[in-house]
Amino acid sequence: MRYDQARYGDEDRYQPLLSEKDSTTVDPGAGSALPDELTRDSLELPSLSEPELARHYTRLSQMNWGVESGSYPLGSCTMKYNPKFTEEVAADENAAIHPDRPDETSQGNLKLRYDLQRYLADIGGMSEVTLQPPAGAAGEFTGITVAKAYHSFHDNDKSEVIVPASAHGTNFATAAMAGYDVVELPSGEDGRVDFEALEAAVSEDTAALMLTNPNTVGLFERDIVDIAELVHDAGGLLYYDGANLNALLGRGRPGDMGFDIMHYNVHKTFATPHGGGGPGAGPVGVVSELAEFLPTPHVRARDEDGEIITDGANRADLTYERYEPPESIGKVHGFDGNWLVLAKAYAYIARLGDEGLRDASAKATLNANYLAEQLEMDVPYGPFHHEFAATAGETDAADVAKRMLDFGVHPPTTKWPEFVPEAMLTEPTEVEGQTELDDLAAAFNAAVGDDEEALAAAPSRTAASRIDQVSAARDPQLSWHALDDNVGTDSERTAADEPVAGDD
Amino acid sequence: MLDDIGVDSEAELFDIPDEVAFDGELGIEQRSERAVVSELRETFAQNDDLVEFLGRGHYSHYVPSLVDNLSARSEFLTSYTQYQPEITQGFLQALFEYQSILTELTGLPVANASMYDAATALGEAALLAERVRAASGSTVLVPEALREGKRETLANYVDGSQLTVETYPYEEGTVDTDALADAVDDETVLVYAETPTVAGAVEPALETVADLADDTDALFAYGSDIVALGLLEEPAAVGADVVVGEAASLGLPAADGMGTGLFACRDDFLRQVPGRLVGAAEDESSRRAFTLTLQTREQHIRKERATSNICTNQAWVALRTAMHAATLGADGLADLADSSVRRAHGLAAEIDEIDGVAAPVHDRHHFREFQVSVADAPVDASETAAGLRDHGYAVHTVGDQRLQVCVTETNEHATDGLVAALQEVTA
Numbered sequence: 031m032r033y034d035q036a037r038y039g040d041e042d043r044y045q046p047l048l049s050e051k052d053s054t055t056v057d058p059g060a061g062s063a064l065p066d067e068l069t070r071d072s073l074e075l076p077s078l079s080e081p082e083l084a085r086h087y088t089r090l091s092q093m094n095w096g097v098e099s100g101s102y103p104l105g106s107c108t109m110k111y112n113p114k115f116t117e118e119v120a121a122d123e124n125a126a127i128h129p130d131r132p133d134e135t136s137q138g139n140l141k142l143r144y145d146l147q148r149y150l151a152d153i154g155g156m157s158e159v160t161l162q163p164p165a166g167a168a169g170e171f172t173g174i175t176v177a178k179a180y181h182s183f184h185d186n187d188k189s190e191v192i193v194p195a196s197a198h199g200t201n202f203a204t205a206a207m208a209g210y211d212v213v214e215l216p217s218g219e220d221g222r223v224d225f226e227a228l229e230a231a232v233s234e235d236t237a238a239l240m241l242t243n244p245n246t247v248g249l250f251e252r253d254i255v256d257i258a259e260l261v262h263d264a265g266g267l268l269y270y271d272g273a274n275l276n277a278l279l280g281r282g283r284p285g286d287m288g289f290d291i292m293h294y295n296v297h298k299t300f301a302t303p304h305g306g307g308g309p310g311a312g313p314v315g316v317v318s319e320l321a322e323f324l325p326t327p328h329v330r331a332r333d334e335d336g337e338i339i340t341d342g343a344n345r346a347d348l349t350y351e352r353y354e355p356p357e358s359i360g361k362v363h364g365f366d367g368n369w370l371v372l373a374k375a376y377a378y379i380a381r382l383g384d385e386g387l388r389d390a391s392a393k394a395t396l397n398a399n400y401l402a403e404q405l406e407m408d409v410p411y412g413p414f415h416h417e418f419a420a421t422a423g424e425t426d427a428a429d430v431a432k433r434m435l436d437f438g439v440h441p442p443t444t445k446w447p448e449f450v451p452e453a454m455l456t457e458p459t460e461v462e463g464q465t466e467l468d469d470l471a472a473a474f475n476a477a478v479g480d481d482e483e484a485l486a487a488a489p490s491r492t493a494a495s496r497i498d499q500v501s502a503a504r505d506p507q508l509s510w511h512a513l514d515d516n517v518g519t520d521s522e523r524t525a526a527d528e529p530v531a532g533d534d
Numbered sequence: 535m536l537d538d539i540g541v542d543s544e545a546e547l548f549d550i551p552d553e554v555a556f557d558g559e560l561g562i563e564q565r566s567e568r569a570v571v572s573e574l575r576e577t578f579a580q581n582d583d584l585v586e587f588l589g590r591g592h593y594s595h596y597v598p599s600l601v602d603n604l605s606a607r608s609e610f611l612t613s614y615t616q617y618q619p620e621i622t623q624g625f626l627q628a629l630f631e632y633q634s635i636l637t638e639l640t641g642l643p644v645a646n647a648s649m650y651d652a653a654t655a656l657g658e659a660a661l662l663a664e665r666v667r668a669a670s671g672s673t674v675l676v677p678e679a680l681r682e683g684k685r686e687t688l689a690n691y692v693d694g695s696q697l698t699v700e701t702y703p704y705e706e707g708t709v710d711t712d713a714l715a716d717a718v719d720d721e722t723v724l725v726y727a728e729t730p731t732v733a734g735a736v737e738p739a740l741e742t743v744a745d746l747a748d749d750t751d752a753l754f755a756y757g758s759d760i761v762a763l764g765l766l767e768e769p770a771a772v773g774a775d776v777v778v779g780e781a782a783s784l785g786l787p788a789a790d791g792m793g794t795g796l797f798a799c800r801d802d803f804l805r806q807v808p809g810r811l812v813g814a815a816e817d818e819s820s821r822r823a824f825t826l827t828l829q830t831r832e833q834h835i836r837k838e839r840a841t842s843n844i845c846t847n848q849a850w851v852a853l854r855t856a857m858h859a860a861t862l863g864a865d866g867l868a869d870l871a872d873s874s875v876r877r878a879h880g881l882a883a884e885i886d887e888i889d890g891v892a893a894p895v896h897d898r899h900h901f902r903e904f905q906v907s908v909a910d911a912p913v914d915a916s917e918t919a920a921g922l923r924d925h926g927y928a929v930h931t932v933g934d935q936r937l938q939v940c941v942t943e944t945n946e947h948a949t950d951g952l953v954a955a956l957q958e959v960t961a
């Protein structure tokens with residue numbers, strides 16, 4: 031397919047910055063109700079009329095790519111279509127409330143929160159779910175903090191968290207942030223957890239093993255029951271990174287596999303828009319022994335007799351209240367998480383129901399396997415679920431990705447996970463039809479087969495041509511105040527490479 | 535497609551061992567779009583219809599229609615992190631503009647592309663202080679009157695580090711500088727102070743706080759929100775090393791606690807900053823372009839040595855915040871901020887007229903909100919709040935004898951009613 035992205039600008043730059051159009055400077059202190067010593071005396075901000083602003087942002091949007099622009103098979107990110115009606119639902123004015131209202135005056139939002147807790151608990155095979163963490167990584171941090179609280183409650187002396195080499199960077203960073211030593215587990219020959227290596231790594235120091243399943247190249251960890259037993263026997267907990275839950279919807283539940291804690295990545299699995307990098311939401315589910323450690327407040331329901339109802343999704347006769355779980359870790363967000371995202375996720379799950387959820391995992395898996403089959407590239411390992419990592423072989427995966435941009439598709443995640451050389455981690459999701467998958471395969475095949483010159487010259491049809499990230503990092507200019515005049519005029523490009531792995 | 539792969543059904547593709555495969559029912563009923571929309575409309579209608587005079591860290595300002603309309607463009611809304619900058623220049627530029635607006639407001643040269651919210655931004659500031667601190671020491675000092683969401687989130691963020699959190703007292707609703715001077719010592723790595731405070735008071739002693747921190751080489755973290763920064767002393771000018779706070783007071787209406795974390799700091803901390811940074815770059819055609827930069831700080835490259843575990847952030851809200859700020863311009867923002875003072879002062883004065891009721895409790899200037907004492911009224915705070923609720927108003931209670939009231943352009947129309955109701959309830 032041929033594609034040309036909109037490209038506004040002139041010889042030196044693309045769309046001018048707001049500040050390059052017009053600015054005004056005011057003295058906020060002058061005439062203020064506050065005394066002079068409490069106020070600033072200068073504030074300069076862009077000054078544009080509404081039509082100018084509308085044009086500015088419309089142009090910027092045209093110089094951007096979203097799921098509605100075309101295929102966006104960014105592996106591990108689950109770039110599904112985001113159903114429009116969920117926006118409408120989340121924008122309901124009655125839901126636009128303040129979190130400090132008393133419970134009896136916010137029964138609507140509390141009901142949705144409770145019902146979503148129950149839906150997620152059922153989908154994951156967990157006992158209780160907190161909605162507070164605002165993204166996947168925040169969910170990891172919450173989950174590992176719960177694990178820490180559990181171990182300290184039971185006087186377990188634990189110092190290590192085991193993370194497979196193929197795991198997402200957030201797993202390592204989270205474990206370290208929570209104060210654990212990170213033990214990295216090498217990948218086995220078949221791309222899965224190397225059970226012997228795991229046996230060697232697990233010890234009485236093991237607080238938790240963090241795992242995603244299917245793993246980051248779409249392979250199911252077949253030994254999961256043995257893995258769980260091994261970790262549990264050492265007194266450790268098993269943590270599930272929910273980034274890949276889309277593959278399991280309605281077909282497998284982390285709780286049934288022996289996982290004790292999991293996060294749900296709702297901006298992936300439950301189709302809430304990724305928003306250019308967020309907001310997301312990262313609810314955390316736990317088994318019953320861990321429920322008392324969840325963040326505060328947690329939402330629960332009572333029936334007309336005042337009995338606490340632990341599994342009452344979608345009932346009309348309950349009242350909802352917030353409470354503090356007895357051994358709560360406290361809070362992980364200033365309030366109760368990313369409400370708008372949670373509301374959209376509920377709407378999506380309700381629309382799909384059991385049937386739609388099972389269809390989603392089926393179609394996502396079918397699409398990944400079909401696409402892998404069409405590629406004239408080596409795709410190691412298998413069988414795959416919702417994603418796979420093709421290898422660009424001798425070619426630089428980043429170059430192949432840049433070339434793909436010229437064919438009107440977004441490329442996959444590149445150079446990750448590292449155990450697949452020049453990886454192109456591809457997740458088409460269930461939303462693509464066969465024609466789109468064929469076009470996507472054609473883009474891969476054309477790009478990977480292109481000569482060096484063509485690859486080096488790519489992309490040429492996007493708003494900007496190849497961007498020099500190395501110089502940008504060497505001479506950081508992070509605001510319009512910092513722009514120096516060299517940017518946008520000729521300067522030598524350098525070949526050295528700042529790692530520019532797209533991650534997930 | 536099944537034929538191409540050589541299977542008879544999708545089910546064959548799943549490599550889930552029988553013992554853990556799920557073949558039960560989740561019991562979630564599939565509904566039509568229309569049914570879900572009307573179900574949720576009914577659900578949300580179960581929230582009482584109240585005029586909220588609520589703040590304490592989560593604010594409701596009028597969001598111009600332009601923001602909703604343009605941020606909803608699918609090229610923005612349905613995109614993700616700009617791993618391929620050539621095809622995502624639009625969002626990168628918008629985030630660069632967001633960072634620029636924050637550097638203008640804070641006077642600090644580095645602002646990131648967003649944290650989750652003010653509480654997590656404070657947690658990140660503490661961890662940054664631990665990383666950049668040259669000398670030993672491990673205490674973070676925060677005001678005793680800190681919203682519990684911030685206090686507890688901070689406690690969780692530092693729990694895996696060497697840091698411990700200690701509090702210093704307030705006097706008349708703002709920093710007790712003598713007590714702070716006693717509290718700061720060689721162990722201190724960070725002093726956090728906010729303006730406005732959780733009770734809405736404008737902090738008059740920021741420079742003293744900065745000096746106290748500086749005396750022991752501790753960092754001074756200035757907490758605020760993006761609207762207040764349009765009027766209050768510029769953080770850099772009073773000696774702030776880091777600024778954290780709420781950015782979504784512009785860009786999002788009341789959203790049941792959802793926000794966006796503002797994070798800015800000094801230049802020399804650049805390589806220790808958490809989260810995404812967008813920088814200017816050049817493309818092959820020598821035109822100025824934008825890209826994510828200094829990514830070697832981040833988890834996807836640096837793993838357990840990353841400056842933070844944050845990945846997905848609040849980018850789309852940051853876009854909205856920038857749109858809202860740009861719509862206001864310098865005049866509009868300064869005006870909105872000044873009105874936030876005038877409205878608070880005006881409403882406090884009216885409330886203070888009521889017998890047995892006193893406002894503001896603190897003899898300070900206030901921004902958007904203030905506390906009200908009902909100590910001399912025949913009802914306590916929760917009875918008063920319940921009475922107001924019956925009249926259709928929501929206010930905070932703070933302990934047994936105080937309320938807290940927040941006023942902006944979104945509830946100003948109802949202040950007369952609130953005052954009348956308060957008079958009646960406390961009579």
Ligand SMILES: Cc1ncc(COP(=O)(O)O)c(C=O)c1O
Nearest residue numbers: 106165166167198273534845846
């Ligand atoms: C495998 C995996 N784990 C964790 C995360 C972190 O999630 P988030 O970006 O929502 O913080 C991601 C995605 O970004 C991921 O792909």
